[in-house]
Amino acid sequence: RFEGIAMAPPDPILGVSEAFRADTDEKKLNLGVGAYRTEELHPYVLKVVKKAEQLMLERGENKEYLPIEGLAAFNKATAELLLGADNPVIKESRIATVQGLSGTGSLRLAAALVERYFPGSKVLLSSPTWGNHKNIFNDAGVPWSEYRYYDPKTVGLDFEGMIADIKAAPDGSFILLHGCAHNPTGIDPTPEQWEKIADVIHEKNHIAFFDVAYQGFASGSLDEDASSVRLFAARGMELIVAQSYSKNLGLYAERIGAINVVCSSAEAASRVKSQLKRLARPMYSNPPVHGARVVANVVGDPALFGEWKAEMEMMAGRIKNVRQKLYDSLMAKDKSGKDWSFILKQIGMFSFTGLNKAQSDNMTNKWHVYMTKDGRISLAGLSLAKCEYLADAIMDSYHN
Ligand code: PLP
Ligand code: TYF
Structure with a gap:
């Protein structure tokens, strides 16, 4: 057969x-x-990864299963790195964070959430985008289409085309955005353009779905590379954000990342988190611990x-x-x-x-x-x- x-x-x-x-x-x-x-x-x-691993070895940590949502210290650290520790979204517990199998697995889990709770809703991808985005949404059964992004004439951003296509999408669509360092073009919107993108997404009742695979790696600054996501969060918008530590901590094969859903209330965030766990359980049960501990140790120690x-x-x-x-x-x-x-x-x-x-x-x-x-x-x-x-x-x- x-x-x-x-x-x-x-x-x-x-x-x-x-x-x-x-x-x-x-x-x-x-x-x-x-x-x-x-x-x-x-x-x-990274030297800092080797130091964190040395610390972990000295502590003699065990290999017990993690909870479905992953390592608590990692989930806290990753949300704070993304939004800033003093962000109202975090202070008000309006974020559901679940450890994922790096950027790819986190995107896949979010795609499953979209498929289950927003059946028929479309995801809009930039043209072009990272090739795996299309595979991820296809396999999750989420319909997608593209918005204009790259202009071959200027080798720059087709901003008018992008805005027009986001406006033309059915209300309540998910708009996939690269948080920084767009793959494959290397072309990002300016801060003023990000403001306009947020305006249109807000007007159309869309939900921004950020893929953040290069935080800190693009400019060298974690805060600067998260400014697009923080701008949307500061407007009180609901968001999905997938994160990856493959590039910025060089943890490619450890498969460490997270999915964050920014909600309007703490109650909604806790319900969303419960559903993310329900989706993860039959797929892979619980995530690997090593990379999560590395991230938590690096972020949790001021010197590291x-x-x-x-x-x-x-x-x-x-x-x-x-x-x-x-x-x-x-x-x-x-x-x-x-x-x-x-x-x-x-x-x-x-x-x-x-x-x-x-x-x-x-x-x-x-x-x-x-x-x-x-x-x-x-x-x-x-x-x-x-x-x-x-x-x-x-x-x-x-x-x-
Ligand atoms: N998203 C984008 C735009 C990427 O470029 C990559 C990796 O190249 C990923 C997500 C996911 O990578 P990983 O699954 O290793 O975190
Ligand atoms: O170079 C890129 O765009 C990525 C790299 O599991 C990559 O595709 C390779 C393997 C993987 C995730 C991303």
């Missing part, structure tokens, strides 16, 4: 890493997956918290340096007069190069540069030393 099952296509992002591993050329460069690398292009475990912030600034800074060097190399090589400054304006781990599928294929087939077919490159996988080589590959692919 399993004979009838067809081969699934490779994942468009993780499939790139598989192809990279199979390439034996020593010039090869993996700019596919968004994972931080050192200047030597090695994976990086300070060290974390310094390491985040270091990582964000390395990516900014690579961005600058790539821009300089492209401008020095390109005699066509093309303006590459959009690369400097983009935020976070990625750059959306504007290379089309054929050009991306040339990058890989001729230059051994692995990237997604939408023209996205992960600058976190690039070193200063490889910028010249990458610029040569882009010149060849772009102009031929």
